[in-house]
Amino acid sequence: MTSALDITQAVKPPRAVFVNFPLGHQTGRPDDPAIQRHIVRDAMRAFETIATPGDIVRLPYVWDPADRTWETRDYTKGWMPERPSRDAADLAEAERVAKYTK
Amino acid sequence: MPVAYIPRTRELYSDFTPYRWVVNETLPWTPLRKPIAQAKIALMSSGGIMYRGQPRFHHEDASYRQIPKNAAREDLYVWHFGYPTADAEKDPNCVFPLERMRELEAEHIIGELSDPAFSFMGGIYSSRKVRDELAPQIVDELKRAHVDAFYLVPA
Numbered sequence: 001m002t003s004a005l006d007i008t009q010a011v012k013p014p015r016a017v018f019v020n021f022p023l024g025h026q027t028g029r030p031d032d033p034a035i036q037r038h039i040v041r042d043a044m045r046a047f048e049t050i051a052t053p054g055d056i057v058r059l060p061y062v063w064d065p066a067d068r069t070w071e072t073r074d075y076t077k078g079w080m081p082e083r084p085s086r087d088a089a090d091l092a093e094a095e096r097v098a099k100y101t102k
Numbered sequence: 103m104p105v106a107y108i109p110r111t112r113e114l115y116s117d118f119t120p121y122r123w124v125v126n127e128t129l130p131w132t133p134l135r136k137p138i139a140q141a142k143i144a145l146m147s148s149g150g151i152m153y154r155g156q157p158r159f160h161h162e163d164a165s166y167r168q169i170p171k172n173a174a175r176e177d178l179y180v181w182h183f184g185y186p187t188a189d190a191e192k193d194p195n196c197v198f199p200l201e202r203m204r205e206l207e208a209e210h211i212i213g214e215l216s217d218p219a220f221s222f223m224g225g226i227y228s229s230r231k232v233r234d235e236l237a238p239q240i241v242d243e244l245k246r247a248h249v250d251a252f253y254l255v256p257a
Contacts, residue, residue, distance in 0.1 A: 001255045004107040012129040020104050024185040024257050030193035040202040047138050047251055053131040075110040081186050093158055100155030
């Protein structure tokens, strides 16, 4: 898959599939197995249909027909939500590791 | 309109030296040797997925993780600084469609899903590091597993 069309056009992988979704969602919306399946299924099909090296198949799915503001906002200053504090992140990390260490 | 990430990156990081993007003039091409329904396919994601207690990723990290193909969703975790990870943490299939690939295998739409799947953290500034350190290790894994194709999902 590719989530950044312009970067991929410069890199030129042999085969790529693109859907115009925000970063972090290139194989679909969370808890929406139907759209995820559509995208992954289309990608598997593209293995067989892409005949010209470097072709990028563009899928027709729309992230949210009612709200396209992400297209203007993403990857501009301040677009990322605030991350947890280092202490909070380290604590969550310690809990995760402890959970699996018996 | 698809987002133009190159100009936006330049703007977002305008305090830094402009990034030198990889531009390739030629590209490799291997024809598919068998139909996808008979092919063994490896899944990988640069979204920063970890399994159970595997170490967290960090900046400029060229390491990768092996994720068992039958991993349960509650045993998958995410670390990445370059994209909002809340949705991937809720449902890793957004960037790492392991459950969907398992289904396609069960339905014989793909021949086989390779075990393990792989993940790394794509926020690596040095393209040389990716080319010379990360990529060869992944290639070795794929050769060892005798896969026919790999499906790389970026964040």
